[in-house]
Amino acid sequence: MEIGIAYYALILFVSFFTLLALGVPVAFCIIVATAIALAIDMPIQEVFYMGSQTMFEGINSFGLLAVPFFILSGSLMNHGGIAKRLIDLALLIGGRIPGSLLHANVLSNMLFGSVSGSSVAAASAVGGFMGPLQKEKNYDKNICAAVNIASAPTGLLIPPTGMFIIYSLLTGASVGTLFIAAYIPGIMMGLGVMLVAYYFAKKYNYPVEPRKESKEVVNIILSSIPSLAMVVLVIGGIVFGVFTATEGGAIAVAYSAILALIYKEISVKEFPKICLDAAAMSGLILFLIAASSFMAWVMSYLSLPEALSDLLIGISENKLVIFLLMNLALLLVGTFLDVAPALLIFTPIFFPVAHSLGMGDIQFGIMIAFNLCIGNFTPPVGSALFVGCNVAGVPIEKVIKPLIPIFLLEILLLLMVTYIPNISLILPKIFGLI
Incomplete structure (x- = not known):
């Protein structure tokens, strides 16, 4: 990396x-830091002009209406009663x-997270419902909180999710292809949590839930079909x-509003x-996108992605090593x-490399999404970690x-997604x- 570029970076x-x-709020961190770096090489009036111009262009996109x-x-x-x-x-x-209540927690986060698109909503809604049931059956509350926290981000990966819409606008990748590609990695992430939950269940002899009557089984399946049908409708x-x-x-x-009214969980006054x-x-998200567009333009102006590519290739010409270094950097960033x-911030830096x-745009999108989902439950800033601990009433150090x-x-599993393309592409x- 050239001295000048390294200095600006x-x-x-x-x-x-x-x-x-x-x-300082993240969006303002991005804007101020970018302006400081650009002001070294450009008059302050031009910094303000370029900043406002690129921020406006960053959100002037019809595709962003999906967010x-x-x-x-x-x-x-x-x-609207869909979580229940x-x-x-x-x-x-x-x-x-x-350990059926642990597995039900993971599956609930996978199902509810995928339709809500939020790890925080999943950790809160599912954790709040499952916690009392798990306490009643004498489950360890720290283990329950850990399983809820780690499985909540699966909803960020399993479509439909706004994360891939943002990524698509950054790279030009097909949203539909990203949605389909994410299913196997998303299910792998959930099954990984379930595997550890099964270990805890066997170790501590957690119980199996009693069988339900056939009539109750049918009622549960029928009542869940309208919620799951939305996913099929939208993704299809x-x-x-x-x-x-x-x-x-x-x-x-429109579908979720009609469903909420049919379930009578939301009144018209609450809309x-x-x-x-x-x-x-x-x-908040669109302001972040605008701010990040300013930073992405400045990084391109400074030729930072090209310089980073040269730096990584200078460390090793083996792409397997470079992918590993990228993952380590993203895991650190995700914390x-x-x-x-x-x-x-980091898609424009690492995607060109x-x-x-x-590595194609689809596989890279799945890799970075999987990576950042892990960061979502990793201290010190993982949002699912804080919400899950708060809902469970346990301190972070205990989980x-x-x-x-x-x-x-x-x-x-992240390394498998990175080095086995067909996991994402099949x-x-x-x-x-x-």
Whole structure:
């Protein structure tokens, strides 16, 4: 890396992480750090002009309308009684496995997280429901919290999820192909947590749930079908080109609103507040995207991705080693940054490097998403970690020990996703998408 580029990069990232350590909101950290780095080489008036211009261009995209649509859809589902029905289905599926309430927790997070698109919502809603049931059966609350926390981010990976819509806008990758590609890795992540949960269940002799009567089984399955049908409708429509991701988001909103009214879990008077909350969350994410667009432009202006590529190739010409270094860097970043800002900042840096080494946009998207999902339950800043501990009423230090074996297994799965392309690409190939 040239001295000049290294100098600018050092100023950029030292400023960013210093502001982050001081508790400045992430979007402002990005804007201020980027402006400081750019001001060294450019008059301040031009910095303001380029900043406002690139931030506006960063969100001036029709495709970004999908983000608020999916956020509103997830918010309607969170309040609309869908979580309870999906948890009942998960209890039915996992009920005959030792430690059934742990497995039901994981399956609930996979099901509910996928339709809500939020690890925080999954950790809160599912953890809040499962916690009293697990306490009643004398499950260790630290283990229960760890399993809930580690499985909550699976919903960020299993579609439909806004993360891949943002990634698509950054790289040009197909949203439908990303959605299909994410299913196997997302299920692998959930099964990894279930494998460790099974170990804990055998070690501590956790019980199996009693069999349900046939009539109750049928009722549970029938009541869950409308919720699961939304996933089939939205994903199927996007993948087969019936509608775009943005239109799919609008359909998801209409479907979840109708379902909430049918379930009578939300009154008409509650809709304005739900919409306002979703608008606030959308504004936060879009502001992050705008800020990150400014940083991405400056990194391109400074030729930082090319310099980083030269640096990594200078360390080793073996692409397996370079992919490992990229994963280590992303895992470290994931412990400090939430998923959205980490994705927005580091995709423009690492994607050109991965692409030059033969990794396609779909596999890289799955790899970075899987990586950042692990960071979502890793201290010190993992949002699922904090929410899960708060819901369970346990201190963070108590869940670290049961989280360690889950973390190590997820790292192994991450390496499999990195080095075995067909884990991500086999389903898109079957559907003729690549």
